[in-house]
Amino acid sequence: MAKTIMIVDDSASIRQVVGIALKGAGYDVIEACDGRDALSKLTGQKINLIITDVNMPNMDGITFVQEAKKLAAYKFTPMMMLTTEAADDKKQAGKAAGAKAWLTKPFQAPTLLDAVSKLVLP
């Protein structure tokens, strides 16, 4: 049974690249373009990992993580935050919200797969 990963990012190109990399490695992928969109797509299906950007329109990544952690079906789902090198405070805020894993932007596909596979192998 393939593992499912949700990628939340307002950049269509990042969603696409991440999507291709993850699908290529054997994961199922759900895409969402911001926190609000992502929440509406959390409908009870099984998700093994949520990867989210921080800065997004409508609902930012930290709020999204907090909201997702309130949902019974996702409260224990591992969350990975995409941060930039400079924003260490964002990383800390993300950790406090419940996203214990992080990946520093910009990243390349192998780095992403490496980080993801520490949490969920395909």
Add this chain to the structure above:
Amino acid sequence: MAIEVKQQKNGVIHLAIQDEMTIYSVLEQKQELLKYLKTAKEVQIDLADVTEIDGAGLQLLMFLKQEALAAGIKLSLSQHSKAVVEVFELLHLSNHFGDPIVISADWRTS
């Protein structure tokens, strides 16, 4: 119901867990299973339908074993699903539980 009672006779109870054993399910499963453990003399648990098991599920099995030992109840696991065997092998735990594990031939090919 996630846990089915297949047979109950003379204090020997035969259960089947028919669900994943993950952090999302262990709370309910623990309460349920602990109840049987308090009343029975011998418990057999069929794991054939445990499609998925994570660290929390594994911990629950270890807990049951510990409880059974303390209460002098015979606990045996059987029909380990592929997911359970994978985790037991990962942690070299087969001996810990001490139950014979039957590995189906078709797992290897899948």
Add this chain to the structure above:
Amino acid sequence: MSELDAALTVFSQEAEELLTDMEDALLLLETNPDDSETINSLFRAMHTIKGSSGLFGFNCIVAFTHEAESVLDLVRNGERVIDAELISVLLDSKDHTAKLVEHCLTQPDTPIPAELSAVSERLIKQLTGRQETAIQQAAEKSSVESEGGGDISTDDNWLISLDFHYDAFRDGMDPLSFIRYLKTLGEVKEILTLAPDMPTGDDMDPENCYLHIKIAFQSDATKQTIEAVFEFAAEDCDIKILPPNSKIEEYLRLLDQQADTHVQRLGDMLINVGALTKNDVDHALQHQHADSLTEIEVPAKPLGEILVEQHVVQQPLVDQALKKQEQTKQKLASEANYIRVDAAKLGHLINLVGELVISSAAMNLIVERHALTDAGDVAASMNALVNSIRDTALELRMVQIGETFSRFRRMVRDVGKELNKDIELYISGGETELDKTVVEKINDPLTHLIRNALDHGIESAEQRLAAGKPAQGTVQLNAYHESGHIVIQIADDGAGLDSERILAKAIANGLVKADHDLTQQEIYNLIFAAGLSTKDQATNLSGRGVGMDVVKKNIEALRGSVEIDSVTGEGTTITISLPLTLAIIDGFMVGTGQDRYIIPLSMVDECVEMNPEECEIDEIQHYINLRGQVLPYLRLGDYFSNQIIDSNNKRESLVVVKFGQVKAGFVVDHLHGEHQTVIKPLGKVFDNLKGITGATVLGDGNVALILDVQGLINSAIKYQSSSFHRQIKTNLSGERK
């Protein structure tokens, strides 16, 4: 004889010796099969012959000895039992190896004869034939051990210990995921899953993680890489990774190769060789720090001891690192090369550097004014050079204060004898550096203060015993750096200052009025006023009433300050704060009208534009309300030119300065920014000028005055309190301005 021939001779001798040793070892094993050292020597024999044969390209020897080596490796690791049968096969193998060596040496160019290769094959079969069953046996044995919670073998394995915290599952961390990932880096040899703290019955919360996992892991990965596997679990797990014993030798070798050009800290050395990661050291340091907070009496544990206790590194590594550190220290000490330089020459150099800084500023100004973009880059890189020349030149004059401190040992001993007091001097922070010119000038004030402590501070032995204190008194000398200053503390554990007596004396001398409203702190500071000595009978050492005022003056001449604090019955602490250097400072330039002033950058707290939202100015009571913080202030323009400028039409800025704990605001017209300031002392004529400590020449040739921040803060406070009193009086008399 060619070099190759010579090498072959060595090889032949070596092989012969090793094979003889091997035979002896095998015969020994017949009577004593469990001797690990003998087994090791067997392994080494095959291993070495294989290695050197490879060098000469004797592939038939490599192929054969490789099999023998593998079998012996299993034996060495306890995975295969050595019995009479195996010993006889190994003896045959030994003879066979000798034959192979002989063949390769005598007829290197002919292929190996068929009969020899047939023997090779037969022996290999015999050697490896039983391997299958042997491995099975060994596997069973090891799992029985791990079942019983026994030790996991550490020789070639990393030992990874993961103690998960209760919240791990809730945070989405599944221990199993990390182990699955770990398996991509190497081989999990053994693994123990325990739940030592798991409660029983209803108390067990299945959503808590109680798992503790111990893993013996075989991998060539670095410690860094292995640690990175558990990176995301760092908050949810105590992770300890102990390198394999077989790695120790490599680390020891690397430790030995560490450059000994400078002394490194223990943690850094172990990180450099890869035995520790930065996280390991950070954790240990935190642990050390926490310990020193809870147990004040006990000196902090050495870092190495903590690291070994936490099972992140082996004792021999720590020992070796410490040894290396000590060696480096000694080597550096013995190699230390000093050149004696005439202090005047050094002074001249520093003056020149000062001029260089000024001309460089002048050049920048011109480059900027004419917008010479291509010259800008050159100027910028020259600026950087000038800055580092400045720092290096100033560093040349930096000396440790320790030498000055230790001179007082003798004095304390002699004076103690004379006064019939038993006094011990404790020195700390002797490695703190400051400008030689400052050191020279601080000697006299320090002598005076220490004499005072000995004479007035420490009581006689009888008095001390009566007060419940140890008969031996202590004086502590301490130095440290703090925000661009050096702080020197002289603390005694004597009787403390008697504020009543200071006050009585001050009133008698007319220094203060009887109806004073001084704080305790202000009373203590009265002893720095001229003509005040609290000791009724002056001794020949100190207390003639000339002293403390001179001390204060000397320190202030160095742009420093002195403060006194005392607790009755417990002692007195005098704190001296001095600038690190007297020649060049990093300044912050501000302006009012046409005038420009320099504030030492280390004293600038913040700069704000004066807008009503952030700060309100109360002209009548003379304070500024900055985001709820009340500050005394000075308008620099008013203060120095004494002309009232209409401030309403201008945009003003506020520079908040601090000295020690005290803050004040300076209101200025312009903020010019940071400025490297070469201090030119002012002549005697300006001695009476308040608020100025020196001047500097700017790049455009103008002069800027360097502000005496401490003096100005005091003036600002005075203004505030006097206007406050004035205000009260006005209110009382019902008058309004």
